[in-house]
Amino acid sequence: MELQQMRYVIAVAETNSFTRAAERCLVVQSALSHQIARLERELGAKLFERTSRRVRLTPAGVAFLPAARQCLDAAERAVAEVAAAVGEVRGRLTVGLIPTVAAVDLASVLRDFRQRYPEVRIDLRVGASEELVEQLKQGVVEVAFLGLPTTARLEGVNARELARDRLVAVVAPDHPLAAKQTVSLRRLSSEVFVDLPAKTAGRIQSDQAFTAAGLTRDVAFEVTTAYLISRLVEKGLAVAMLPSAYAPQLTGVTTVDVTDAPARVEYVIWSRFDRTPAANAFLALLDIYASHAGSQE
Template sequence: MELQQMRYVIAVAETNSFTRAAERCLVVQSALSHQIARLEKELGARLFERTSRRVRLTPAGAAFLPAARQCLDAAERAAAEVAAAVGEVRGRLAVGLIPTVAAVDVAGALRDFRGRYPRVRISLRVGASEDLMEQVGEGALDVAFLGLPTTARPGGVAAHELARGRLVAVVAPDHPLAGEPVVDLRRLSREVFVDLPAGTAGREQSDQAFAAAGLSRDVAFEVTNADFIARLVGQGLGVAMLPSAYVPQLAGVVTVEVSDAPARVEYAVWSRFGRTPAATAFLTQLGIPVPDGHAP
């Protein structure tokens, strides 16, 4: 069993096509098909069902795929560790972040990192804090930037607190509250809200604040993108509460201080069970203290 064969299987599984997989792997289709057939013979099981219309994994193929990915990850990690031992950082850097991250200029940091370590393949994923935390714990992401209520702490990962900040109200320019210097949760509770989906960490901090004040509110619009929250607010469809450090990036809305606003904490998190050389270099570039070596 060879690593190249595993790469071919993964490519076919991800593209659902031997032709597209061969194009991705920069080989002729006959060579790719031959190598997969050799692997199937060695394993004693078909990995793909092939018809004139489609290609899909067999149950055996579905069982083989996660292990194949782990083997390739381990091989890439081994090569990266050897390179790091002779002073070269390469491999991968998979980063995750919430849409409203404000404590770190992630785009600028990745630009600087790529300029310094051009042999590292960088990928980026945007999502909710709880999902990103899980992906870091599973090894799918190397580093992630989260925002959590002050009542929560990152779990199952190593973490470094980046910043704390309060939420502010965000309203349309012609909203009656736009001219107010400050507002409280009781007044805001009479408004229709635009917010993140229920159950997410970004939504939880506001839900907890209103519940602690004995108030309920009407969240009529649930969206996953903070920029779209601002677009809906700007159209007068509702009000929102967003981190004060993030809202200067938004256009077409007005911010109002909230006297009893909830707060959130931004964190950088990484695996507790080991960091890749690229992850260590990235965290170090950001000035985040990490222990010597690649273990946390």
Template structure:
């Protein structure tokens, strides 16, 4: 069994096509098909069901896929650590971010990292804090930026606290609350809200604050991006709650301090098993000591 055969299997699984997989792997289709057939003979099982219309994984293929990914990741980590021993940082750096990260200028940091370590392949994924933490824990990404309620803490990963912040109300210029210097949760409770999906960390900090105050609220619009939240707020029929450090980059809306606002904490997290050389170099760009964890 060869690593290249595993790469071919992963490519076919991702593209659902031998033709597209061959293009992705920069080989002719016949060579890719031949190597996968060799692997199937060695394993004694078919990994793909092939028809004239589609290609899909068999049960054996679905069982093989996660183990193949782990093998390829381990091989890549081994090569990266050898390179690091001779002073070269290379490999992969996949960074996870929440939509409202504010403690760090992500594009600027990634640009600086790329300038320092051009041999590293950089990737970026946006998601909810819980999903990102889970991917970091199982090694699917090297680091992630999370935003959690002040009552929570990242689990299953190492964490460095970046910043603490409070949420502010975000309304359209023509909204009845737009002229207020500050509001409280009681004043906001009768409004229609746009917020992140239920049970996500971005939503929980607000839900917990209203629950603690004994106040109900209506979340009429659930969105996954701050951009869509902003566009809905600008229509004037709903309000939002966003971190005060994030709102300066928003245009056209009015922000109002909330006296009893929910708090949130931003973290950078990485696997408990330790940092890859690329991830360690990323922390260095951020001036975060790897030993400075919670």
């Protein structure tokens, strides 16, 4: 069994196509198909069901895929560890982030990181805070930037609080509230809202604030990105609440301070165990170390 065969299997599984997988792996399709057939003979089981319309994993392929990914990750990790032993940092760094990161200028941090460690390939994954925590625990991401309600507590990871922020109301420029300097939750409760999906950390902080004030609101639109939130607000379909530190990045909308606004805390989190050299280098650039006294566990 060869690592290249595993790469081919993963490529086919992710593209659902031998043709696209061959293009991704920069080989001719016949060579890729031959190597997968060799692997299937060695395993004694078919990994893919092939029809004229589609390619999909068999139950054996579903069982094989996670182990294949782990083998490739281990191989990449071995190469990175050897490079680190001779003073080089290379390999892959996977960073998770929420769409509204504001406490850190992540683009500038990544620019500096790339200048220092040009051999590291960087994978950015955008998601909800609670998803990123689980992905970090599972080893899918190595470092993540989150935004959580002040009532939340992180467990099973190392964490550093980066900043605390309050939410502001976001309205269309011609909305009646746009001319106000401040607005209350009670006044906002009469508006139609666009917000993040229910039960996500970014939504919970607002839901808790309205509930604590004895108020209800109509969330007519649920979307997964701050960009879409601002676009729906711009068109006058709804109002929203977003972090004040993120608000300067918005265009086409107006922000209004909320007198009894909910708050959120931004964190950077990282694994308590088994970090790659690239992850350690990234944390060092942020001046964060796993042994730092201010980290949460």
